[in-house]
Structures are given as structure tokens and as C-alpha cells.
Amino acid sequence: MLDYILIQAANGLVIGVLFALIATGLTIIFSILKIVNFAHGEIYMVGGYFGYYVITLLGVPPFPAVFVAMALTFLFSIGIERGLLTPLYSPSIERKADYGILITFGLSVFLRNIAIIIFGPFPLRPPSFLEGNLVIGGLIVSDDRLVAAGGGILLLAGLIYFLNRTVWGQALNAVSQSRESASIVGINSERMYMLAFGVGGALAGGAGALIAPIYSLSPSMGLVPDTQAFVIVILGGLGSVSGTIIAALVLGLSENLFIALLPDPSRGPSYANAFGLFIMMLVLLFRPTGIFGRQHVAMD
């Protein structure tokens, strides 16, 4: 029994790291731009396809292709920010939160459908990072998952370093706390918005490229991770990167253990997503701002 629980927990943590990668991108975008990016799942999907085509068309090896995909998704996200979100910074838009929701929701529908035309409707799968499994006693984890989790940890560590130890990261932190104060000390808010959206998108794209050998790519692959990312971001606390990471690990772990230990095994997978939402509701009842959240500040 202990072996069984350990195996489930190990897989849950692996999945949690991948959730964290997607969700931290969403958190960064929200904490800086103060908008909910409903197209985040589709940016994750686009990143996955970037990775696939970088491997198949340019011959880049799978793991380096993740970083190329991240760079491409970064540029793609900046393009979206410049093209669609700059009205948010203008005083002419009164209800900025509503604008953000509508524009990103429309973008998500557009990207999902245009992907069918561009990439085709059939699932695609890039080559594995590493063929084979890690087997330790009863524990079996595919090497692809280990590489994806390792890559995810690397990226998250890089993100934390970037946010805390670099000038750009500290500038982002400053803008997330107070745009006006940041402006006073000479930080260009609009440039930070662009950077935040780019970094958030790049993280999602990196997650897509890491996950592709495991789950395959399809135009609709962003739907479920998008929902899970929202749950994680709310659970961890809107705007808190560390809260998001912890919430992602908790969610990955708890969903896996829920499926593993639910007395009725026939229904576990059907209700796993609902279980995550249930956890979120419970936490919000006692802690409305999430585990590590700050009081919500709207973009003005």
C-alpha cells in the first residue's frame, strides 16, 4: 500500500510541476497587467506546436527545442500584447477588466480554431526527450515525464531568480505592487506590461513544449490546463508566484491521490477536476485571497 501511495504521489508531483509552469505565467500576467488572460491555454498550445515544428522542420533536438519554442512564444505573446492589449493603458477604456476578459476570451476562440486550419485537426506528437522509464522497485515514471518535470523545475528556478535577482524582475515586482510608485522611480510601466505578457506567455509555451511528448498536441489541448491554471492561481493567491507554485504542487498531488484512494475506483478520473475545484472552494471559504494572495488591485 505504501509503495502504491508513493508511486501516485511521485506522479502527482511531476504533474504538479508542469501545472506550476503554466499557472505561474498566468499569475505574472495578472499581477502586472491586472487582467485575466483567457487565452493562456491557447498560448500554451501554440508553444507546444512551436516546439513540434522546430524539431521536425529545423531538426533541433527535443530539449533545446523547448527553449526555442519559449523564445518564439515570448515574441508571439509580445505581438498579442502590442496588438490587442495596449488599449488597456489608455484612459479611454473605462472598464479595463471587462475589456481584458472579452479580448482574451475572443483571442482564445480565434487561436483554437485557427490552429485547426494551420496545424491540422489530428493530434501530433514530437519525438520523446528520452525513451524509456525510470524503474525503482514498484515506482515507474517515464523518462519523458522526468525530463519534463526537470525542465519545469529549471524554468521555475530561473523565473524566481529573474524576479528576485535581476533589475527587470525587480521592476516587474515594483509595478505589480504599485504602478504609480514604480513610475515615480522611473520604471516604464508599459514596457513592464509587455515584458510580463511575454514572460507569462513564454512560460506557458515552454510548458506546452515540455508536455507535448507526453500528452500529444491538439488544437483543443489548452482547454483543460487553462481551467486548472485558474484554479491554481486562485488557490495560490492572485499575483503570488510562490503561492502558485505551491498550489500547483498541492493540486497535482491531491488530484492523483484522490484518484488513487477514492473508495469507488470506477469514478476517480471522472471527478478529478471537480476535486480540484472543491479544494479551491474550501480554501477560499477560509482564506478569500488564496493561500498567499494579496488584496486584489484592479488596473486603473
Added chain:
Amino acid sequence: MTDKDNCEASGRDALGRDALGRGVSRAASALAKLPRRDLLALGAGAAATLPLFGRTARAAEPIKLGWVGPLSPPGGYAEGLLMKYAAGMAADEINAQGGVLGRPIEILYQDTRGLPAEGTAAAERLIVEDKVVAMLGEFHSSVALAEMEVVHKYNVPIMFCDVWSQAITAKGYPQVFRNSTTFPLLDTMIGQWIVAAGFKNVALLCEQDDIGLAGRKIAAQVLTDNKVPFKLYTADPQATDFTAQILRLKAEKPAFDFFFILYAEAGAYPMVTESKSLGFAPTPHTGIFLSGGDGVDPTFWKNVGNAGVGLLCENVGLPKSGWNDKTKAFVTAFKGKYKTDPPGSAMESYDAVFSLVEAIKSTGSTAPDAIIHGLETLHWVGTRGLYTFSTSHTPDWAYHQFMAAPATVLQYDQLNQSSFDAPIVWPRPLATVSYLYKTPTA
């Protein structure tokens, strides 16, 4: 000014006739001078040309057919797209041969996205706005169940293609026909194979929706009747990670020796690869069956790789050994145009167009009751064999069902094997190998 001056100014003669009137008058005078025999011959010739004028006017107006199916998420858009292509090919071929009743056919496509509400709206649009004379298509049973209420309300015949729920024809609506297989036929066949192959403990996992639950019920009944132990599981249709579930299945005691998956969504491929990588199935100890159509999709091998060797699935097209000239021509044309083998669902869509056209041709009418009668009396050979539709209500799902819908169980034994070349293990009269089941290697 005198009357004469007025007439001349307006171009009219003394009788008030303009140029046309004068011409007609001159023609009438000439005719009056013709012998009676010549007059009668001229009259007969004129009467003979009258239908041509009418036919030319009607030929310009196409006969509209409405196609419904998923072309975008969350529906099965991959299969929907192939079905749409096939329907378009059929329309092009029919029009190249002159259409039907001297009129071209035009297919109008509606994306139902795999959602019943969209299906209802699509059917309403096609019938009320576009005035289609018949409809065809669909890939999701839940959507078909919504669409059939609309066609029943407006009395428009529909030929459902790749929808397997028995409830669709069981309701007995005269407008509803189905040219694909149905769960009572398909899962009974698969269940019988599982029993014949000697499996002793089956894990039966289905997607948590109408199609999954309906199919599972039939398979479970066959296993129960034959006293084969099994356990039932469900999974979210949108899920892609099944690690926890598969680990749980693997830990069950006694161990499962067969994993039957009824799952037609994008998560089917990860389920197969995760099952293989976790050492559950396919292995020398546990077989695996993927039902729902993904086993014969164009990107099957790209997505599952080695995990597909030893996997079983159904094929709802004719086995290669039974291909007729139409099947061969269609497969060649489809592959040439779309660079992929057509799955059985594409053949269903292609044949559906022809079936409706044949019904119109045989009755000489596009009226709904005429088309319905034409389908009920249809005896037409398509890419999937001879089409006839049952008019019996026993069992209830047999009504307007293509009872001879082909379906075989195949088992891949090589990487990147075409579904057309994979060994057929069941039903035995169509089997291409002597064994019922080939145990996969480790």
C-alpha cells in the same frame, strides 16, 4: 396633331401596333397560309420543345443537402473534417455525372462542435433557412439525438453516419436513418471476441458521456452473459492524464488480463502510451482494445508509437478482402487528394450522399416522404457494400438501421501498419489470420 401624326411619332402603325405587334401579325398571316399537314407538324415540334424550357429552368436550381458534424472543439473535429471531405468528394462526383433529376446537388455544411445545442441550431438553420431536402452526417451520438428531434419536427429525412448509440434509431422516427454500425451490433461483436479469445478478467473504461456509457452497457451485458469477470471505470472526456487511474488498474488483484477502452477523444492516445509506459497494457499479460475510431485515424502511429503494436481496435469500413470497385476507387481518390487513408467514418459520409441521391433518383422526387420511401426500398452498392435499411421495429433500434454495416476487429502486429493491412481477427468468416489473439511481446 392628328392620330396619324401621333402614331408615327410613337412608332406605331394605323392599328396602333408597334414593331413587335406588326411582326406577330405577319407571322400569323404566314401560318394561316400553310397547309393543314404542315401546321400540325409544326405544332407537334413546338410541343416537344416545351419540356426543355422547363428543364433548363430547373437545372439551374441545385438540390440542397445539409451536412452536420464537428469541425471545431470540443467536438471530434479531426474525424468530422475527414467526413466532410468525403461528402464533398461524393457531391463532386455526382455533379460530374450530371447531378440527379437534371439538377446539381449542393451540400451545405454546418459545424455542430460536438454540442447538442449547436446540433439543434444547425439543423434548424439548414431546414428553415437553407431549405435542404435531406441531411446527413454527424459523429457524436448526443448531438444526433438533438438533431433528430428537429428533423422529426420538420419531416426532413436524415442519414446519420458515425453515431453508434442505439437510442437514435430506437425512437422509431421515420425520418431517421443510420448507415453506420450501432452499439448492439458492434459491442456485441467485440464482447463475443473477448469471450472467444479467452480473457478472464477485463477492465472496461469508457468516457463519461452518452456514447461511452451506452457502449459499455452492451459490452458489459455480453461479458455478464458469458460469465467473464469485469470491472467498469469512467473517465472525463477532456482528460489527457490517466497515470493515476492506470496505476490503480495495475494494482488490482486479481490482475486484469484485458483493458477495453471506449474512448474517442484526444486523450485516447495518451491513455494508450501511458498504459504501455507504465507496464500495464499491451504486455504479454494484458491485452488492450481501443474502441471509438482513434485506432484507425491518420496520426495514430505518430502519437502512440510502439504502444500501438499488439493493440486491437475496430474498423467500420469494409475489410480489404471485400473491397469492391467503388471502395478501391474511393480509397485511391481520397488518398490522392488528402494524403491519408480514409477511415470507415469517411466512407460512411461518402456513401450517405450517394444513398440520398439514389433515393431521390429512384422516386423522381425531392419530397421528404418520397426520399424516405426511396431509402426504405434502397438496394445500392456503395464503398461499404450493399445498402439496405431495415423497416422492422424488432429490436427497436433496427428500424432504418443498416443492419449489415461492416465492422471487424483488427490487431496491429507491426509498427506503422496501415489499418487496411492489419490482421483481422474477428468475425471469423472475415479473419485474415488463424489466431484469435496474438500475445504482444514485452
